[in-house]
Amino acid sequence: MKTNTILLASRPQGAPTEAQFRFETRELPALQSGEVLLKTRYVSVDPYMRGRMSSAKSYVEPFKVGEPIAGGVVAEVVESQAENLPVGRLVVGNLPWQEFSVAQAKMLQPLPAEGKAPASYYLGLLGMTGLTAYFGLLDICEPQEGETVVVSGAAGAVGMVVGQLAKIKGARVIGTAGTDEKVAYLKELGFDEAINYKTADVPKALAAAAPNGVDCYFDNVGGPITDAVYDLLNKHARIAVCGQISTYNATEVPTGPRPEGKLLKTSSKLQGFIVSDYHSRWPEGSRQLAEWYEQGKLQFEETVTEGFDQIPAAFLGLFEGDNTGKAVVKVA
Amino acid sequence: MKTNTILLASRPQGAPTEAQFRFETRELPALQSGEVLLKTRYVSVDPYMRGRMSSAKSYVEPFKVGEPIAGGVVAEVVESQAENLPVGRLVVGNLPWQEFSVAQAKMLQPLPAEGKAPASYYLGLLGMTGLTAYFGLLDICEPQEGETVVVSGAAGAVGMVVGQLAKIKGARVIGTAGTDEKVAYLKELGFDEAINYKTADVPKALAAAAPNGVDCYFDNVGGPITDAVYDLLNKHARIAVCGQISTYNATEVPTGPRPEGKLLKTSSKLQGFIVSDYHSRWPEGSRQLAEWYEQGKLQFEETVTEGFDQIPAAFLGLFEGDNTGKAVVKVA
Structure with a gap:
């Protein structure tokens, strides 16, 4: 064979x-x-x-x-x-x-x-992608009702689930994506605000979309979008670092503004993770995601x-x- | 009057x-x-x-x-x-x-x-300084017996307490400081290794001092020392950002290698904090610090x-x- x-x-x-x-x-x-x-x-x-x-x-x-x-x-x-x-x-x-x-x-x-x-x-949705969104958002960011959540790479597989989970938790949700079609799609999914990072002035657009600052940030991309989010962090903000796709193909060490001072001033937490960190809790995550999907609360x-x-x-x-x-x- | x-x-x-x-x-x-x-x-x-x-x-x-x-x-x-x-x-x-x-x-x-x-x-020791060391190290870094802890600005007021607390918890402790006299003093205090960052090749010296990698980092200084520590992080490392004295007098936004990718690869946590975040637990911290001091376990x-x-x-x-x-x- x-x-x-x-x-x-x-x-x-x-x-x-x-x-x-x-x-x-x-x-x-x-x-x-x-x-x-x-x-x-x-x-x-x-x-x-x-x-x-x-x-x-x-x-x-x-x-x-x-x-x-x-x-x-x-x-x-x-x-x-x-x-x-x-x-x-x-x-x-x-x-x-x-x-x-x-x-x-x-x-x-x-x-x-x-x-x-x-x-x-x-x-x-019911595999690694959904579980990544589930644990990164709910375990690390822990969004509370009325808080502001930013998701970068929001029209990606993980990002779109993150945004919907944050809405289920009652948060205000802002997504970034790279085309107007993706931005329109995020609005359809229920995101409160969506920003085309290729055409917008990202720091200005984010500041306008998050007038009360940012409590949670689910980062799929890294780079300048992330820099702009850091400038809006509220006290005790929580950041889940899931991916850094903007840097994966870099041939030199990517550099940028140092974030530590901003995290220090706001007593914020930044946590890198991979879904396998939560291996023992996958059954819990899968069950919950399947339940929300069957209740029509999650689109994919x-x-x-x-x-x-x-x-x-x-x-x-x-x-x-x-x-x-x-x-x-x-x-x- | x-x-x-x-x-x-x-x-x-x-x-x-x-x-x-x-x-x-x-x-x-x-x-x-x-x-x-x-x-x-x-x-x-x-x-x-x-x-x-x-x-x-x-x-x-x-x-x-x-x-x-x-x-x-x-x-x-x-x-x-x-x-x-x-x-x-x-x-x-x-x-x-x-x-x-x-x-x-x-x-x-x-x-x-x-x-x-x-x-x-x-x-x-028995005021803000000691409490800063106490909560940053014990609550955020949570050093375990046998783990490796790095403290930058180790001969400073906070750093010297952090190192001694890490020793009380059974960790291997590495400190950085800026003169040979301070390095000698850190050894006296019980630090396992101390590095003069002004004369040493810091990445090499740190790698040699931490052959099993770094589990906890208590950061008082930021900048290139911090960059070097990030390259040595073990899986699930914990970083308490207490200060960034190397950048406080900067007139432009300090830049450097982006840390997020390193924190992602190691599923590490970075937490900014200020001692007032722990206000409700100050009596606990003060009691414990005074007890260790009176037992001769903490020098200052x-x-x-x-x-x-x-x-x-x-x-x-x-x-x-x-x-x-x-x-x-x-x-x-």
């Missing part, structure tokens, strides 16, 4: 390009007891994967050059040597970018047989690209702001 | 100089019921006062130009219209830089009649300048690194 696979061809210097990826056909091993053969249905492409392409130590191990790239995948069991995973069952797991793969059943999470959500949502948006060969392009598009919401690739 | 007083003559641009201060003789008001006449014994000079000399909004109100500068003072009651504060009693309070002053008794804290510590320690050091007219010079010396430990001025 052979499969198409996408390898890391070389490590990027600065912005990644198609040159980082190589398609190859590889032989799959024979199924062992406890294993299943999977056919890939949806592949998740996420900004954090840029970090794994570098050799630098980070919160997850770097990808190896010459080996398949791996990430969140929804797949269907097409052959099974595992009792609890019959043929036809959909699962989600950390799997290679391949059309087929072999995995141990115990490393996979079966999708609910009668879930109301589309299967791909288990890579997004995907940018779906079709075709296994389009995975690299979908990934590269993340850094161009091509996607609204979760970027996934539908395979087969 | 007249008194000498020191007014803020003008706001500093960059480093403050003698020109910011003006000596004047002022008339004191007659004592009202509930008030006491105080003779100043010790005046505290502290880096945070630089912030109050600027007009910018900060965590405490700016001093007014043409009005007396005020801060921590130990004084003796020389006339009393307050039952609970007899003549002769020593008190500590927030009082103007004057030889004599009139204050409401309820705004003052009487010193214990039979405390073992020198009166000036109530401006330092003062740089005592003599003479009311030397207060400005003692304050300015803080920015030259003139003091080891708490800088106080003995008056009369």
Whole structure:
């Protein structure tokens, strides 16, 4: 049995390009007891994967050059040597970018047989994306009714969930995004204010949108937007640092105004995190997100690209702001 | 009744100089019921006062130009219209830089009649200084046995207490200071490692002193020392931002490498604070500090300048690194 696979061809210097990826056909091993053969249905492409392409130590191990790239995948069991995973069952797991793969059943999470959500949502709203928003906002920022919450990268998969969760908690929510279409979409989602950071004077627009200052900041992007938010912090503000996409492709150490003085003057907290920090509480988060989704309190948006060969392009598009919401690739 | 007083003559641009201060003789008001006449014994000079000399909004109100500068003072009651504060009693309070002053008794804290510590320690180890170290280290950094703690400005009044508290908690403690004499003093206090940041290659020296990385960082200074510490953070590190003395006299916004990416990769927390954030817990902190002091577990050091007219010079010396430990001025 052979499969198409996408390898890391070389490590990027600065912005990644198609040159980082190589398609190859590889032989799959024979199924062992406890294993299943999977056919890939949806592949998740996420900004954090840029970090794994570098050799630098980070919160997850770097990808190896010459080996398949791996990430969140929804797949269907097409052959099974595992009792609890019959043929036809959909699962989600950390799997290679391949059309087929072999995995141990115990490393996979079966999708609910009668879930109301589309299967791909288990890579997004009901998966790592939603859990990232859930714990970063509710555990670190702890927005209170009437407080002001700013979300950068708000039209991204995590950001749009953050904003809606903050509205559920009764906060005033301001989002930043990079196109007028995204800004309009954020308004539809219930954001109180949305700012196109590419066309607005960001410090002025933020100050106008947050006349009572900023109590919580959920940061996906870093850089100048973040600098502007820091100038508006209220006493005892809480900042969750989830991503820094504006700096991921930098080839030199990114510099900017030092934030410590601003955090000192306001007794503010800044907390970096990754969703795996909350591993023991994932079931709580998943349950709550699914409940709010089924009650119609959470909307979700995907940018779906079709075709296994389009995975690299979908990934590269993340850094161009091509996607609204979760970027996934539908395979087969 | 007249008194000498020191007014803020003008706001500093960059480093403050003698020109910011003006000596004047002022008339004191007659004592009202509930008030006491105080003779100043010790005046505290502290880096945070630089912030109050600027007009910018900060965590405490700016001093007014043409009005007396005020801060921590130990004084003796020389006339009393307050039952609970007899003549002769020593008190500590927030009082103007004057030889004599009139204050409401309820705004003052009487010193214990039979405390073992020198009166000036109530401006330092057993006052705001010690409490700043106590809450910043124990509440924000929460050092665990065997962890590595870095303290910048370690030979300053707050820093030397932080290091000793970290040793009490069983941590490995590294301090930075600006002279070889201070480095030697930190070793005497029980610091495991001390680095002269003016002569050492700080990133190399820190890396050598912290072979297991840094779990806690108590930051008094900011700037390049802080940048170097960030590169050594372990997963889930905790940073208490207490001061940024390296930047207080900057006339432009200080810039440097952006820290957010490093805090993100390590899921680290950075918390700005001021001792008043912990106001409700001061009695707990004071009790514990006094207990450790009386058990001989905490040493303290003062740089005592003599003479009311030397207060400005003692304050300015803080920015030259003139003091080891708490800088106080003995008056009369």
